Amino acid sequence: MLTKYNSFNIINAANITSGLFKNEYITSNQQFEKFKARNLGLPILVQADQDVFDFKDSDTFSISESSLVKAIYNLSNQNYVGYRHSFRSNRFVSKIIIKEKYERYFQSIIAQNIQTFEKVNQIKKTNNRVGAFQTRNIPHKGHEKIIQKMLLHCDHLVINPVIGPKKIGDVSIEALRRIYDYLISQKYGSRVTFQPIFANMYYAGPREAVHHALLRKTLGFDLFSVGRDHAGADNAYLPEAAPNLVTQLKNKIGLDVIAHQGAAFCTSCDDVTIVGDCRHDNRSLKDISGTTFRKCLRESKIYDFADKGMQQYIYDHKMELFET
Numbered sequence: 001m002l003t004k005y006n007s008f009n010i011i012n013a014a015n016i017t018s019g020l021f022k023n024e025y026i027t028s029n030q031q032f033e034k035f036k037a038r039n040l041g042l043p044i045l046v047q048a049d050q051d052v053f054d055f056k057d058s059d060t061f062s063i064s065e066s067s068l069v070k071a072i073y074n075l076s077n078q079n080y081v082g083y084r085h086s087f088r089s090n091r092f093v094s095k096i097i098i099k100e101k102y103e104r105y106f107q108s109i110i111a112q113n114i115q116t117f118e119k120v121n122q123i124k125k126t127n128n129r130v131g132a133f134q135t136r137n138i139p140h141k142g143h144e145k146i147i148q149k150m151l152l153h154c155d156h157l158v159i160n161p162v163i164g165p166k167k168i169g170d171v172s173i174e175a176l177r178r179i180y181d182y183l184i185s186q187k188y189g190s191r192v193t194f195q196p197i198f199a200n201m202y203y204a205g206p207r208e209a210v211h212h213a214l215l216r217k218t219l220g221f222d223l224f225s226v227g228r229d230h231a232g233a234d235n236a237y238l239p240e241a242a243p244n245l246v247t248q249l250k251n252k253i254g255l256d257v258i259a260h261q262g263a264a265f266c267t268s269c270d271d272v273t274i275v276g277d278c279r280h281d282n283r284s285l286k287d288i289s290g291t292t293f294r295k296c297l298r299e300s301k302i303y304d305f306a307d308k309g310m311q312q313y314i315y316d317h318k319m320e321l322f323e324t
Contacts, residue, residue, distance in 0.1 A: 002052075002105070004165035005088050009049040011164050011200050013096045014109035016044060020199070020218060027094035028061055035071060038245065039252040041211035042072060042202060048091040052102050055093045062091045073204050073236070081233050082203030085167050109198045112163075116197050120158065120220045123193065127155035131223035132216040134230075135161050136201070138171055138179055138297065138314075138321065140306040141272045142263030142288040146225055147192070149274055150258060154223045157192050159184075160216070164200040166323045167233070175321045182313050205230070205237035206245040210253060213246060217255040224255055228262035228275075264288060265305060272305070297321060 002010075016025045024044040026032050035043040046053070048060045065078050068090060073083055098106045123130050131154035133147060150157050159180050163173050173196060180194045199215060202208050208231035216224045230242035243259035250257055261275040264285040269278050275285065288305045296303040300315050314321070 006052050008165050009047050012046050014106050018110040018113050039249045041214045045092045047089045048093050054097040065090050086202045112198045119195050129154040129222045131157045132160040132221040140293050145263040145272045159194045161196045163196045163198045170323045175319050203233040205232040206242040209242035209246050213253050225258045
């Protein structure tokens with residue numbers, strides 16, 4: 001039976017083979033060094049997982065844990081949840097030979113991502129600008145405000161979550177698909193599509209925000225959104241760090257990115273707004289708490305700052321929402 005660690009490694013290998021991360025694949029210490037440049041996103045390393053790959057010792061190389069944590073996470077804490085989620089080994093393979101018993105799973109990931117390439121290409125035939133919205137959470141009204149803002153800048157928006165092994169407490173992809181299908185049918189119609197992509201989450205904060213933008217560029221998107229605390233965990237990064245970094249590197253990334261500090265409820269406007277988009281100062285802004293929303297979802301209570309029909313739909317269908 002595949003573990004999350006095995007799946008993580010197979011997904012990386014499949015993404016390299018399919019061309020999704022062909023330029024990011026690291027096969028030596030020397031190649032790893034070039035990823036000190038933050039505009040390159042994340043280095044993709046395939047761990048020497050004897051369960052799923054065939055390799056010789058001569059096909060492997062090692063990078064110190066301290067170097068991995070510093071280069072990828074810009075942290076020194078080797079116990080950071082993102083690092084422990086992503087790396088069980090600091091030994092990596094320089095060539096990919098998948099074991100036969102996992103070939104079907106390996107090919108299914110490649111097929112899923114080819115389907116996403118094709119879906120984006122199909123949408124672009126009838127739409128000039130196509131945007132991607134990265135999400136791993138059940139949307140509250142702040143998320144919906146970001147979706148609405150993106151729709152002002154693109155003809156079609158793809159809800160494009162990353163599918164991969166998740167940490168405990170993350171929303172399952174099955175639940176996310178059902179919930180967005182409901183919202184699309186109720187509110188957005190033909191202008192919004194749900195189409196995930198098989199790739200791993202590293203919870204690497206600002207660096208991963210760049211990585212996600214580059215991924216969407218490869219997929220053929222024209223627009224992406226990076227908001228407050230993008231791909232962070234355990235408050236390891238300043239909330240504004242990811243949008244600030246992407247703004248600095250926007251020209252090098254080569255993709256149109258809407259960078260913002262999230263959404264809030266403005267008591268003066270009596271409405272949800274993107275921070276900075278209304279004329280009122282921060283004293284008028286009330287945080288829309290994802291933590292509070294999750295607590296309400298776990299207790300089957302209605303949260304005022306999320307679509308009530310969507311919440312009732314979740315409770316009526318007794319959805320299992322979170323990874324365990």
